[in-house]
Amino acid sequence: MKKALIVGMIVLAGWAAREGKGSDKKDLFVVAYHNYAGVPPEVLQMTQTDVAMIFDKAGIELEWVALPVPGHDTGPAVYWPSATPMCFLRLMPDSMLKPFRRSDDELGFASGPNVYIHAEHIQRLADRAKFSSAKLLGYIVAHEIGHVLLGGGGHSSAGIMRPKIGPAALLHLEWPVQSFSPAEARRLSDGLLRAWLSY
Numbered sequence: 104m105k106k107a108l109i110v111g112m113i114v115l116a117g118w119a120a121r122e123g124k125g126s127d128k129k130d131l132f133v134v135a136y137h138n139y140a141g142v143p144p145e146v147l148q149m150t151q152t153d154v155a156m157i158f159d160k161a162g163i164e165l166e167w168v169a170l171p172v173p174g175h176d177t178g179p180a181v182y183w184p185s186a187t188p189m190c191f192l193r194l195m196p197d198s199m200l201k202p203f204r205r206s207d208d209e210l211g212f213a214s215g216p217n218v219y220i221h222a223e224h225i226q227r228l229a230d231r232a233k234f235s236s237a238k239l240l241g242y243i244v245a246h247e248i249g250h251v252l253l254g255g256g257g258h259s260s261a262g263i264m265r266p267k268i269g270p271a272a273l274l275h276l277e278w279p280v281q282s283f284s285p286a287e288a289r290r291l292s293d294g295l296l297r298a299w300l301s302y
């Protein structure tokens with residue numbers, strides 16, 4: 104109960120701040136997430152900071168809203184501002200992947216406003232590459248949220264929207280320098296505007 108209220112208050116505070124900005128309202132995007140994989144809070148915090156930075160560079164402000172995980176959290180439904188473009192992010196453990204996963208290499212995918220992140224698989228990949236799991240998780244989360252806003256054909260040959268990543272690529276991953284390209288940032292902005300207009 105207490106946790107849900109705090110989340111609601113954070114969202115409301117962010118909303119109020121944006122109301123004061125007037126025309127900037129459209130660049131707010133809510134990421135409501137379920138941490139089914141039990142990603143530790145400190146890892147999640149780093150991931151959220153990195154992803155927020157990536158989208159901030161592209162002119163979009165992210166608002167994170169933790170949704171309850173059945174069996175772990177209790178409380179009433181979490182509040183977020185209505186009529187706000189949003190996606191639903193699920194951090195998935197291996198045990199929940201069977202109905203969703205389409206290949207062994209897949210680290211995550213997006214379908215409409217729904218984002219599925221293979222959190223335990225990402226953790227193993229990061230461990231093998233001796234790379235920060237928080238940063239790799241952030242990279243994948245940013246990529247998949249990118250798909251939500253970019254729509255079809257979101258991949259590019261370089262940057263955050265390249266379709267494949269492996270241990271070798273991690274060595275060259277400049278973080279958090281990598282973000283969306285200026286052209287992608289414009290398409291993200293268009294995607295957000297479309298989402299606003301659909302409400």
Ligand SMILES: [Zn+2]
Nearest residue numbers: 246250258266
């Ligand atoms: Zn992709």
